[in-house]
Amino acid sequence: MATLEELLRDRLASAFEAVAGAPADPSVRRSQHADFQADGALALARKLGRKPRDIAVDVVAAARLDDLCAEVTISGPGFINLTVAGDTIGSLLAVMNRDERLGVARVAAPDTVVVDYSAPNVAKEMHVGHLRSTVIGDAVVRLLEWLGHRVTKANHLGDWGTPFGMLIEHLLDIGETEAAHELSLGDLNGFYRAARAKFDADDAFKERARLRVVALQSGDEQTRRLWRLLVDESEKYFLAVYERLDVCLTEKDFFGESFYNDMLTPVVEELDRLGLLRESDGAAVVFPDGFTNREGDPLPIIVRKRDGGFGYGATDLAAIRYRTQELAANRLLYVIGLPQRQHLEMVYEVAREAGWLRAPARAQHIGFGSVLGSDGKIFRSRAGDTIKLVDLVDEAVARAAALIEEKNPELDEAARAEVARLVGVGAIKYADLSNDRTRDYVFDWKRMLSFDGNTAPYLQYARARILSIFRRGGVTPARDLATITVAEPAERTLAIELLAFPGVVTEVAESLDFHRLANYLYGVATAFTAFYEKCPVLKAAGAERESRLALSDLTARVLGTGLGLLGIGAPDRM
Template sequence: MDLEKLLTDRLAPAFATVAGGPVDPLVRRSARTDFQSDAALALARRLGRPPRVIAADVLDRADLADVCSVAEVSGPGFLNLTVADDALAGLVSALAADARLGVPVVAEPETVVVDYSAPNVAKEMHVGHLRSTVIGDAAARLLQWLGHRVLRANHVGDWGTPFGMLIEHLVDLGEAEAAQELPMGDLDSFYKAARVKFDADEAFRERSRRRVVALQGGDAATRRLWRMLVQQSARHFLTVYELLDVTLTERDFHGESSYNDLLTPVVEDLDRLGLLRSSNGAACVFPPGQAGRDGEPLPLIVRKSDGGYGYAATDLAAIRHRTGTLGATRLLYLVGLPQRRHFEMVYAVAAQAGWLPAPARAEHVGFGSILGSDGRMLRSRAGGSVKLVGLLEEAIARATLLARERNAELGQVEAAEVGRAVGIGAVKYADLSSDRHRDYVLDWERMLSLDGNTAPYLQYAYSRIRSIFRRAGVAARPEAVIRLTEPAERALAFELVGFGAVVVSVADSLEFHHLAGHLYRLAAAFSAFYERCPVLRADGPVRDSRLLLCDVTARVLRQGLYLLGIRTPDRM
């Protein structure tokens, strides 16, 4: 039980009596005291009474004695609520005894498909895949922890016309040679070499075209070569996921090709439903309210004029499969904001076709771009895309160097482990700690700073707690009595108790910066507590109480960072 809810429950009946109907007490944190209720102000006009009188009336009727040490009318009609120390301590004790740290398992679990990462076969993963992968993984972790059935879906780009040229290039190289080159991780040069030949060589182009037809026709030899490309790429993706601490596995790979057999039925059924129209030779659906550059209705092209299927068809087939066969009721798409319109149209068509029956719904969880220090889309010096592995390796190298500089006690092996946890954590946290709709600037200095809203700062707070327990040589006693006498102890307790509500709200909004912000405030509250409230040097009951506060803080930080996909090293 969090305090907002507890206070709301206590105030609501009193407000209902005074107002003659249900009223949300509008409880929130206050700068002046612990909490405030703003509802009396809004009621004044309706009831024709001064807000201060209403507030006083509510106060008379509300049962707050065991929760608040002070409850008073303030200013124009606010209710200022100061939480009693023992009530707050009681909530912390409940948290200490709760393996789930105040986060309940959902009463009605849903089947949720989280569609994220989606790299392309025969291309190396680049920064463009980072946000989808990081945010998507956080979504999967969080929803799963809440008790939902989460199906991770890696919609790998493993189909389409480029595979003609890629397979022909593979043939030119010779399988043995290619088998050696591909796993080396240099997928990009393979792709580029194929591209160069395709652009320069008419004969190669023609072979590529025939190869596409063979692939789509199911030619066994072609399929075998294609599968080789897919498998080698999958190996690369899995290496990156492991480096990134991302929970995607090979079982989660559901490439575009896996929907091939469903594409024809999609078009046929749209036609049967009367939604399909032919336009310039293409089979289209025109969802209402969408206009193109010329002001004319904008089509969703489900089958191209050459008879081939575009990604709209695949996306529709995937929706159908996910709601129909998999029984999912929530579909999340972790794809950049530029594709917003596409998904609006796809969801509209799916809904029209009856493939998103209530309560099923699809959400485009969009995000902005990663920018370089020049404020433009992050590019390599050569102007190409920045390889993800290179970026992650740089993060690890920088963090390892910092770890060595800052803590001479760390051995070679441990410094490497810390460098990895901190470097990867810093990259992921930078992505998750600001509003996902915004673009953000990749800045190593800021990401790896030990001050401010960064992964290293949170990890450091955690490692300081571990350090206390190492020195103490004992564990916290869960049954110890929590005593909150210092302001820093109270401030810490409030942040601990607020964890559950934040997690629940983020499960809905998928605004992970709210969770990150909460963990940052918790870490900051702990750091202040650490400065002012000695733990090991305190006497008996105070020491026990503080050890327990430390323990609960560590558990919340660890769990919260786990949900963001970030590790918590014991030492830094």
């Protein structure tokens, strides 16, 4: 379904081309002076050597807008103001209302997408530092799958390397049964700290750990079995956290570093065969084109270290090679913090030079900033410790439960618990996703759980309040209307917001800037609040009542669908 903005842009594009003699951007956008405004004449004026207002006059004369617009005027130096006809809005709303997907079609040519996100480490608990990757990645997966793309979730698990020597030796010291018990309780950090303390204090233990790493890398059967025990217990813990956080990662989505282990030597050999491999201080490296240090010297990606081990670069390159060649992915998305930007760009460049990342395949870094406390520093507990992710979720749900009990004490215990879960988890996710992901944001319990302002509880409550209209009236809104009447200004404002939904979804699917979707939903909710205050729904009569019920229902569906794409549940009652 084409949006109003797209319809106007297409009509004006033909007129601008007729006036300019070549394609020209009409530059259509929402406006405070009319429904929409086209500013293209201003950009075209210098190129044509004409006054922009004269260009605007000619464009309006050439444009075919009578069936779309009730009024077209020119203001200022050459702004074209467009007021859409009420009948046009009503007809488009009715089309959207009849569509289960709210005007958003499945993509005609699906991409094969790999989303790399979350990425915890074995024997270490997930903490607030994993929040953004997990929440943003989950939204990416939900949105792209909903649009019809083929999506592989790649949870790049840290399950290989030198720390496993000390972890396995500690496991042997305390016994497999005790180790499995400790890990099953979720005390991964305690297990890791105990192993680390031995490693730092006991030279004999350190030597045993070193030898155990060699045994692990050599494929020793007992060592591999113990390593698998550590991985399995850690994965159980991670899956429990994902369930609490309501994200869609599952057991089959774990792709540990060990998964790529057998691919590393072939990667190095192919880089060598392609003439890309260089020797630097005993290490095998690749110098990707265009990357230098402050002194202007080329920057390397280390693929094989001096001691024969493999660097992170080798694993990352093996992953790209596997994803493009074996999975046939043409869109690789890396939901990883902004500090890794240069490393990823270097890896992408090496993959391009090796021929593993070639058009139409593309790799994108979906970077993000940090979660900060009120002091502007990395968010930590009052004791200064890193906050466990599961504790964060539990506190959010507990705080939400107290608010729900205060607002609606009539809810039974089971219903209150479910609403608290949806509100608490939703508040955490929305606080993250409603901020520009490239920026840091301050974690503020009071603001994120507020029922006022741009928050998940506000949007959830707005939808629940709409559903209460139908319960109170004992009515079911019609979804087969030929048109929806929009006579009042508040109706028009809400209607135009709703009709923008397909365009917002399409734009966000490319940019993956979820704050744009979040802010759009907030705009819909505030527009509905104004509509509800000024336009009686149940007290209206006849066709007006039917249209307003349909408009209310459509609003609830847009809010529910939009929140769902963000990974946020929407309770029917609050």
